Amino acid sequence: MLYKNSQNTILKRTSAVNSTEPKNLDKDSSSTTPSFLSPTKNETVTVIAKNFLLSTLDWSILREKFNFSIGDEVNFCHEGPTSHFPDYFTFCVLLVMVSCAVYQLMFSIIKLILLGGICFAYLSMVLITHGSLFRNHDHLIMLQNDSQYVTVAVLIGFTIALYIHGQQTEATSRLDFLWKLQANEEKEDIEHLQAYNRKLIANILPEHVAEHFLSVDKAPDELYHEQCDSVCILFASIPNFSEFYVELESNNEGVECLRLLNEIIADFDEILEEEKFKYVEKIKSTGATYMAASGLTKAACDMKNYKHVTAMADFALRLREQLEYVNEHSFNNFKIRIGINIGPVVAGVIGARKPQYDIWGNAVNVASRMDSTGELDKIQVTHEVYQILEPKGYPLTCRGTIKVKGKGDMVTYFLNGKAIRTPSTDKLDGIPEGGS
Numbered sequence: 001m002l003y004k005n006s007q008n009t010i011l012k013r014t015s016a017v018n019s020t021e022p023k024n025l026d027k028d029s030s031s032t033t034p035s036f037l038s039p040t041k042n043e044t045v046t047v048i049a050k051n052f053l054l055s056t057l058d059w060s061i062l063r064e065k066f067n068f069s070i071g072d073e074v075n076f077c078h079e080g081p082t083s084h085f086p087d088y089f090t091f092c093v094l095l096v097m098v099s100c101a102v103y104q105l106m107f108s109i110i111k112l113i114l115l116g117g118i119c120f121a122y123l124s125m126v127l128i129t130h131g132s133l134f135r136n137h138d139h140l141i142m143l144q145n146d147s148q149y150v151t152v153a154v155l156i157g158f159t160i161a162l163y164i165h166g167q168q169t170e171a172t173s174r175l176d177f178l179w180k181l182q183a184n185e186e187k188e189d190i191e192h193l194q195a196y197n198r199k200l201i202a203n204i205l206p207e208h209v210a211e212h213f214l215s216v217d218k219a220p221d222e223l224y225h226e227q228c229d230s231v232c233i234l235f236a237s238i239p240n241f242s243e244f245y246v247e248l249e250s251n252n253e254g255v256e257c258l259r260l261l262n263e264i265i266a267d268f269d270e271i272l273e274e275e276k277f278k279y280v281e282k283i284k285s286t287g288a289t290y291m292a293a294s295g296l297t298k299a300a301c302d303m304k305n306y307k308h309v310t311a312m313a314d315f316a317l318r319l320r321e322q323l324e325y326v327n328e329h330s331f332n333n334f335k336i337r338i339g340i341n342i343g344p345v346v347a348g349v350i351g352a353r354k355p356q357y358d359i360w361g362n363a364v365n366v367a368s369r370m371d372s373t374g375e376l377d378k379i380q381v382t383h384e385v386y387q388i389l390e391p392k393g394y395p396l397t398c399r400g401t402i403k404v405k406g407k408g409d410m411v412t413y414f415l416n417g418k419a420i421r422t423p424s425t426d427k428l429d430g431i432p433e434g435g436s
């Protein structure tokens with residue numbers, strides 16, 4: 001049945017083609033018509049045979065003959081513009097829609113409006129203004145279905161698909177944005193934490209040691225230690241603080257005493273912030289004993305002018321002054337006792353979870369002994385320290401020989417005051433301060 005319809009249509013169309021190109025068709029037919037169907041026979045038989053042969057022609061020949069462009073007048077089609085390939089227009093519109101859909105920064109609702117607009121505009125052309133284009137196309141290629149409505153379905157389906165895709169893209173972009181925001185916040189938090197950790201480590205450890213521990217190429221279990229040749233060590237203790245410390249209900253079980261000790265130690269720490277004490281490093285405070293050292297790094301060890309030793313002497317004098325100030329304001333009578341020594345030490349960090357920087361060596365033990373065997377309100381120094389400070393104008397008094405546990409007899413000195421530079425001689429002169 002279908003074949004019959006097609007054949008009829010072909011017959012109709014070939015007659016139409018014959019009317020437009022009669023010579024060519026005749027030529028073609030004459031060349032392809034066998035001799036037993038020559039015009040000398042019955043005319044009706046000839047026409048039937050010719051039409052039969054034309055119906056068996058290759059589709060490509062027909063297509064070649066029907067290669068019309070839009071606007072060509074074709075007798076057997078409906079009126080209006082005709083194109084053999086109106087699908088191309090549909091494909092072009094689909095491409096335009098795809099180019100809108102791939103634009104990621106656009107809201108999906110705006111995409112929908114845009115796609116809807118394009119779809120509406122094209123469909124009004126397909127259905128209203130240029131409907132004949134598709135109908136004629138159907139006639140031209142003898143389709144039984146209606147390509148006009150297929151185009152409508154394709155376009156609407158495509159618009160919906162692109163809208164869904166747009167929504168998914170938008171959701172992904174929003175998620176990406178939120179993740180980026182979260183990642184930035186986390187990055188800032190980590191940076192703050194890192195800065196805080198750095199500060200903490202820098203407070204626990206000397207700057208150069210903290211740098212070593214914060215460096216990435218440091219092995220986790222590696223022991224940090226260094227040999228320092230000329231370190232000036234100070235021990236400062238307040239022996240009568242134990243008399244002051246009592247646990248009573250009135251002083252909150254001793255907390256108020258600790259509060260005062262904390263203030264004293266904090267004041268000592270604050271003195272170290274001064275530029276002139278940059279050579280001095282606090283090592284630790286144990287109870288009412290404060291321990292400091294200078295010359296622990298190459299930069300902080302001045303072997304020419306012994307600035308790290310003079311800085312330590314000045315620091316010891318400042319500690320004494322500071323305690324006097326505390327006494328004045330807290331109505332107490334604390335007494336400080338200071339010992340200073342110089343010598344080689346080994347510096348290192350012990351512990352992993354709570355690392356502690358410390359120094360060890362005979363020089364440290366002797367410095368501790370200078371404190372423990374010293375006198376209240378006095379700064380006792382060894383002969384080595386005396387040899388450095390004395391030429392620099394510091395007033396020192398020889399104490400004589402004392403017995404030091406584990407060291408035997410030692411000649412020690414008391415540092416009496418600061419050294420100042422007199423403008424006339426440009427030499428360092430000592431000005432005694434307080435003590436003998």
Ligand SMILES: Nc1ncnc2c1ncn2[C@@H]1O[C@H](COP(=O)(O)OP(=O)(O)OP(=O)(O)O)[C@@H](O)[C@H]1O
Binds near residue numbers: 291358360361369
């Ligand atoms: N790194 C350090 N930190 C604090 N104190 C130290 C340090 N190194 C040594 N000392 C102190 O130096 C002092 C002298 O030490 P040394 O080893 O000569 O004697 P000791 O017999 O071990 O000590 P002690 O007589 O106090 O029992 C000791 O009281 C010790 O506490």
